[in-house]
Amino acid sequence: MSRFDVFREAGNPMFNDNKLKLGIFGPNVSNSCSMTLANTTFKPDFETNVKIAKMMEDAGYECIVPVARWRGFGGSSNFNGNCMETYTWAAAMAAVTKKIYLFCTSHVPTMHPIVASKMLSTIDEISKGRIGLNTVTGWFPKEMDMFAGKKMEHDKGYEYATEWMEVVLKMWSEQFFDYKGDFFEIKDGWQEPKPTQSPRPVLISAGTSKKGREFSARFTDFNFGYIESMEHGKEWTNYMKKLAWDEFRREINTFTTGFVVCRPTEKEAKEFYDYYVREQGDWEVANIICDMFGIESSSNSIDFLTKARENFIGGWGGWAFVGTPEQVADEMIKISKTGISGTLVSFLDYVEEMPYFNENVLPLLEQAGVRKPIKQEESPEEQENTNTELYSPVQV
Amino acid sequence: MDRWVMYAKSGNPASDIAKAWLKNNGIPFESNSVFRLTRGEIARLADLIPGGVREMIYPDVFSFSMINPQRDFERKYIEKIQSGQLSEEEMRDLLAEVPSLAISPIITNYKTVIVGYDLDTMVSTFRFVKVKDVTIA
Numbered sequence: 105m106s107r108f109d110v111f112r113e114a115g116n117p118m119f120n121d122n123k124l125k126l127g128i129f130g131p132n133v134s135n136s137c138s139m140t141l142a143n144t145t146f147k148p149d150f151e152t153n154v155k156i157a158k159m160m161e162d163a164g165y166e167c168i169v170p171v172a173r174w175r176g177f178g179g180s181s182n183f184n185g186n187c188m189e190t191y192t193w194a195a196a197m198a199a200v201t202k203k204i205y206l207f208c209t210s211h212v213p214t215m216h217p218i219v220a221s222k223m224l225s226t227i228d229e230i231s232k233g234r235i236g237l238n239t240v241t242g243w244f245p246k247e248m249d250m251f252a253g254k255k256m257e258h259d260k261g262y263e264y265a266t267e268w269m270e271v272v273l274k275m276w277s278e279q280f281f282d283y284k285g286d287f288f289e290i291k292d293g294w295q296e297p298k299p300t301q302s303p304r305p306v307l308i309s310a311g312t313s314k315k316g317r318e319f320s321a322r323f324t325d326f327n328f329g330y331i332e333s334m335e336h337g338k339e340w341t342n343y344m345k346k347l348a349w350d351e352f353r354r355e356i357n358t359f360t361t362g363f364v365v366c367r368p369t370e371k372e373a374k375e376f377y378d379y380y381v382r383e384q385g386d387w388e389v390a391n392i393i394c395d396m397f398g399i400e401s402s403s404n405s406i407d408f409l410t411k412a413r414e415n416f417i418g419g420w421g422g423w424a425f426v427g428t429p430e431q432v433a434d435e436m437i438k439i440s441k442t443g444i445s446g447t448l449v450s451f452l453d454y455v456e457e458m459p460y461f462n463e464n465v466l467p468l469l470e471q472a473g474v475r476k477p478i479k480q481e482e483s484p485e486e487q488e489n490t491n492t493e494l495y496s497p498v499q500v
Numbered sequence: 501m502d503r504w505v506m507y508a509k510s511g512n513p514a515s516d517i518a519k520a521w522l523k524n525n526g527i528p529f530e531s532n533s534v535f536r537l538t539r540g541e542i543a544r545l546a547d548l549i550p551g552g553v554r555e556m557i558y559p560d561v562f563s564f565s566m567i568n569p570q571r572d573f574e575r576k577y578i579e580k581i582q583s584g585q586l587s588e589e590e591m592r593d594l595l596a597e598v599p600s601l602a603i604s605p606i607i608t609n610y611k612t613v614i615v616g617y618d619l620d621t622m623v624s625t626f627r628f629v630k631v632k633d634v635t636i637a
């Protein structure tokens with residue numbers, strides 16, 4: 105039985121029958137994924153997160169991936185500056201949700217792997233096996249500088265992350281072990297409880313560099329990334345699957361992200377996009393981030409640079425799902441056909457916009473066969489009636 | 501602890517963006533309308549600005565009109581000021597009477613003054629800012 109088979113048999117939502125899994129990204133940070141000053145009721149507080157999670161559970165979404173952030177990016181929105189830390193966020197969310205799969209996003213240089221492994225096992229207990237780990241090495245220099253010396257050179261960062269992950273996996277699977285690496289030395293490593301999940305919590309990581317992809321192929325179940333086109337999505341998925349199998353004899357899936365502006369008419373959707381991206385977008389922070397990613401290159405056309413900034417403002421560079429429910433569903437179906445196993449989505453205003461998306465787009469995805477209709481849970485009264493029918497005495 | 505005050509004009513994008521910057525970067529501030537600027541406050545602010553009160557006033561009719569499209573009578577004052585016809589004191593008196601001439605936002609802790617919105621200026625000004633006193637015995 106393969107690792108994926110084990111996850112499936114255990115009923116892990118990240119390995120259910122839906123061809124296109126759905127989740128959301130960054131409900132725990134200010135602005136979520138939208139770099140804008142546009143009006144929104146969204147706040148990165150616990151009450152709002154619980155409200156959003158309940159909507160998602162009712163609609164059958166698979167997961168929530170929080171953003172790990174220790175400071176904002178600057179600009180007038182100070183994008184993502186107000187941020188709930190992800191381990192404590194996940195523990196709290198685990199206690200008030202029942203079905204959705206949660207993740208902790210962890211900057212590996214900021215936390216010892218023994219601490220991370222213990223906290224994940226604890227959340228695994230609280231959530232009854234609904235917690236996974238998203239590892240990041242830390243790429244935002246000002247943020248890592250706060251930890252004095254923790255921003256490592258890129259390749260070294262992945263060597264560190266490799267040892268970090270090896271320690272976490274040992275903590276989850278072994279007792280009384282020793283480990284000696286370049287960065288960590290563990291003597292007589294021991295942990296209880298171990299995570300209950302079979303085979304273990306789901307692991308995901310982003311990273312488009314060679315080292316980043318190798319790390320993902322070696323350790324994770326999903327490589328998380330951004331697509332520039334459907335063709336690119338297909339190539340990336342095939343590349344990761346081949347890399348993981350050829351180098352490490354293991355399976356891997358891919359997962360992407362996008363932002364949603366779904367309205368009854370295309371005109372309304374485009375007008376709203378113009379408002380929150382072009383008129384009210386925080387172009388300062390988009391510039392800061394584009395500079396950090398080296399997108400501001402003279403070899404790129406003005407058109408490319410403008411589109412890149414707009415995509416960052418719209419939803420952290422994700423795919424633009426802008427239009428009517430049919431148009432949005434069509435794009436999602438195309439993504440599913442590339443082989444990508446799922447997409448996170450973000451909204452400017454989750455509480456206001458997600459219900460319309462759920463009511464109008466999800467049924468289209470079900471019709472197209474990329475998602476199955478959600479099975480409604482019976483209420484306790486309905487369950488009692490069903491039991492009564494089953495066990496009522498036969499009339500002679 | 502410093503007390504930061506912003507004199508702003510509603511509907512002015514620079515004021516809105518500066519307000520957002522202060523709020524989202526965790527800097528407590530008091531928000532006042534430019535129309536509440538008193539003669540005393542104008543003098544206090546102008547004394548802190550190297551170029552004096554002239555730096556607080558729109559540099560030309562065009563930029564004033566962009567932010568105040570319906571205001572007309574102030575234009576002649578702007579032309580007078582920028583052509584050097586008024587002394588520092590006369591300009592201060594005029595601004596107290598016609599506060600719509602003031603560029604907004606004006607952000608100050610009465611030790612430093614920022615006129616208008618500029619990201620680099622905001623970032624370099626707001627360093628080592630104490631926002632809460634946690635040392636109360």
